[in-house]
Amino acid sequence: MIKSIRIRAAITIVVCLVALFYLIPSLTNDLPEFWKKNLPADKIHLGLDLQGGMHLVLEVDTNKALEGTIERMSNDIKENLMEKKIRFRSISQAKNDSITLEFPDRPAREAFEKLLKDSYPDFEIASSEVRDGRELVIIRIKAKRAAEIKKLAVEQGLETIRNRVDQFGISEPEIIPQGDDRIIVQLPGVKDPGRAKNLIGRTALLEFKLLDEDHNLAEAMKGNIPEGDVIAYGSQIDRDSGRRTQVPYLVKNKTLMTGASLETAKVSIADRFGEPYVALKFNAQGAQDFDRITGENVKKRLAIVLDGVIHSAPVIQERISGGNAQITGSFTMDEAKDLAIVLRAGALPAPVTILEERTVGPSLGQDSIDKGLWSTIIGLMLVVLFMMIYYKASGVVANFALVLNIIILFGALAAFRATLTLPGIAGIVLVIGMAVDANVLIFERIREEVRGGKTPRASIEAGYSKAFLTILDSNVTTLIAALFLFGFGTGPVKGFAVTLTIGIIASMFTAIFVTRIIFDFFVWNRKIQTISV
């Protein structure tokens, strides 16, 4: 028996040492060098609600990505038809996944169908018929391809956002996909949430379009928009009042170039007023295109459109070679920096919307930690006091187990790299209350056995063995509940499930296994005659 006590004590000591070993990095800031290099140096990971930061759930508008692809395909088909001299009356995008074409006669229609089969494997014919004397063909993108495009849009969006966040300079961001079309972005310790949101969420589609100066803007505003034109707005800042006003422009719908031709973008300062602007550098192909476009349109106005808003519309003074351009405007330094970042990182393949946002400021996080620790300490002291008064020496044993339980709980949090959240701290407090339950069950049993006239040794034996199954059954049900909590929960609530689960499991070890060693030690080694319970 003495040997068994020694072995069990050794197991307990090893478990506690391991827990402490994982816990040490969280307790001190200056770990020795050899420790950092060779041993686990991770602190307990704090959730965003404790360390402060931003949690975003974004939804990628994958239908827009699909629409965009189909629009490009539709233009491509149109050009191909003209090149192949296949006559057609009209081509238009119907719903977001199909294109309707009308042909003058049957041979043209058949020629198109052949072309489609040969060159556009992504499309299938939804219907091809003569309706009211018109030769109509509706083609539709294949479902499998559509799903691919949508999936790709999410993947690319994720990559683009990751690029932007990396360049923004946030340590340990977490950017992960969720479900089919959602992206979760977690930015710990972000200082300016508004700026971060703007950086992440904007599409940043840069387009170069010509202004239509041949037609009258006022006429167009009345509703007579010339074919191939659109009205787009830009904003203008009145220098005196600082007020932004909306200015309409009549622009040609055709996009001459996009931000995809950029090689890089960076912030520079204009000499004269010290105003920041964004300097663009095109890649080789982009430089060639820009050279040609500016050459063809000297003295015309070129609109720089960002996400549908006209940023500026300077007059092209002369052919611009060398592939450099700049976006000026009334930027603040931060705005210019962020614009450069999003242009470098590239446009999102589809717009995103913010479905959910949770931001906690760093000071609130610290408050929560303080309050959490405070209530943990108070809760612990009250329970310890209660157990000592109610169960005397046995209560002290239970308290010892409780403290071990907490050490193991924190050690496990660090070892498993679990995240500690505010509800997680509440979970720890709850565990303190519930962990002594096992000891209460055992002690009540022992009291019963003692009252029944058994010797201390027999009472302890019976108390532990009878209470064990009860403790197991009752704890398993709590674990089942914790399991559902984990599955249901978002961030903070998951943290609660984690501490509850680890705490309950640790309590089975400390409250049953460890306390038994102490009781056995006194009964076998010291041969005590009465139990203080």
Add this chain to the structure above:
Amino acid sequence: MEFIKPDINFDFVGKMKLAFGISMAMIIISFASIVWHGGLNYGIDFAGGTLVQVKFNVPFSIDKIREAFRPMGINNSIIQQYGPQEIVVRIPEGDSDLKGLSGRVEEALTNAFGKNAVEMRRVEMVGPKVGKDLTKKALLAILFSWIGMLIYIAWRFEFRYAAGGILALVHDTIITIGVFSLLNKEFDLTIVAALLTIIGYSINDTIVVFDRIRENSRKNIKQPLSEIINGSINQTLSRTILTSLTVIIVLVALFLFGGPVIHDFAFALIVGIVVGTYSSIFIAAPVVLAWEKWQPSKIRRKK
């Protein structure tokens, strides 16, 4: 020290009808309150909307804040004092606009109170889509946790025990929600977490009693079930009260010192633990007895 005398023999089973009556009344009141209030007072987690917690470094009044919000057109917002220097603004609609309502709230307050006068402590925005998702997930989590418990107890004990345990659980969940509805307290994600914890705790309590019933009925097969149940409840009473007491002690600490975010969570747990302890004693075991009368178990019929 002893709170409960070892020779206690209170007639719990005899009070069964009274207990059922009280419970039925509480459940009816809970439902009535929910209907009366036109549903629960859902927090933004479920209803969607925006919550902004702001700390002021200068003196402020709610009226002045409301004044500052006027040009924004968010008149249906609820502004609440939240500790000495803080307020919480709840706006029913979510805003997926990049700048978002929170940005506009900050702008409005900065304009009214000056730069650095306000600090944005917390922003939560939940769009309607996410709100719906979360509601569904919460309901499923509660439902499945009931079923999970049912299966586990049916496996470890017998089905009639499981029935008693689950009925007690449903009872605890409804009454806790009812208390929240009566006090018109906000019902959000953390409250669902509290409900799931209550479910876990209450069944834990119940199982201790069941375990004793099982043990005693094996010992004295001839004794009538009602006596066995009553004896078992009395024998475990001391433990039931003690454990609930230690848990409530820590919860009160959490309630008082854990800060406002944890406040309602701790409150829900306190209510749930009290109701759960009551139901373990007065509801769960007596239901087993009622079940037995309605449909005697095979083991007993053979004897």
